[in-house]
Amino acid sequence: MKYQEHINTKQAFVFGLDDVLYPQKDYQLQVYYLFAQFIEYGEQIDAQQIIQFMNETYMEDGGDDIFAKTAAKFALPEKYIVNFDLLQQNAKLPLKLLLFAPVLDFLKEINAAGKPIFLWVEGDPVQQLNKIRQMEWNGLEKSLIVYFSAETGTFEQTLDMLIMKHDLKRKEVLVIGKKLYDSVDKFEFLAVDQL
Secondary structure, eight states: OTTHHHHHHOSEEEEOSBTTTBOHHHHHHHHHHHHHHHHHHHHOOOHHHHHHHHHHHHHHHOSTTHHHHHHHHHTOOTTHHHHHHHHHHHOOOSSOEEOOHHHHHHHHHHHHTTOOEEEEEOSOHHHHHHHHHTEEOTTGGGGEEEEEHHHHOSHHHHHHHHHHHTTOOGGGEEEEESSOOTTGGGSEEEEGGGO
């Protein structure tokens, strides 16, 4: 009942994905684990050393250029970038991705109220769909309507399309995300850390 005020005043809810529904690092660190296991098999380099390096690098600097940094550190052939990129897109994770507990509670209450839940997903659609499929949704996956920015355009364009397609008004939509969008004055925004 914690979220009843939002549920009573809004008719639709738009969520981001990475670091909004779940911690993105949970995906990345599992991908790094799988990649390190692959390299250990192919190059006989200790997977634990690779995992430790990739995890520390990700936590300190983020995921940008992590393959290049890892390849330089362990003298990996450049050919492995193909395997790394494929794992980034299609990895079958050892563990399900778990939603942040407050987000899960909010989603359950929205679903119980019978109101639509939209996901607006930025980034590579193949990779993002892979993440969505590997989340522990607790039965909520049937209630989601997913839009990919690669197909729908900017956030503003997607929001306009969503409002028209689902016969909504801007004031009836609550956006839950990690960052503010340019059109923040045109809709109500709730930062995920406020849940």
